[in-house]
Amino acid sequence: MSQSLTLELSEQVFVAIQRQAQAIGLSPAQLATTLLERQFTQAFKLLLNDSEQNAARARFERHFGALALGNSTDLDNESIDADLVREYGSTHEGE
Template identity: 80%
Template sequence: MSQSLTLELSEQVFAAIQLQAQVIGISPAQLAATLLEQKFTQTFKLLLNEDEKSAARARFERHFGTLELCSSTNLDNESIDGDLAREYASTHEGE
């Protein structure tokens, strides 16, 4: 469902919208509607009911997972610096 909204814009703002719309090949009304929708995306999310929020969270959580590494990972700076120094010094010949 869509709604109509009549706006009064200054000549300067309308000219900017009209020019940008012409550059991308859409009407000024389409550009204005798209810009408003993008601006209020976060507000739309606040208007979701609890079931919609739960479904959105479940879709997001499907991306969660684990990472298995073949070797242990040491995150101390000295170890990292050593690993980097070995890689930079390596010619990788024979690989």
């Protein structure tokens, strides 16, 4: 279910929303809706009851391990530092 909300904005804010919306191919109303929904996403999560939170977490956790990089990745600083040194030192010629 959706609701309508009428807002009164200053000219400066409206022009900013209008320009941004035009730049990305949305109407000002669509952009404002998207921005408000993003702003309140965390609040929406707080409104979920325990079973809804558990179901949302389960949907999220189904994605764990879904990405195969094809090689192992290390999370230790020494390995990361070595990778960075190798990449920064490479000229990438002939690649």
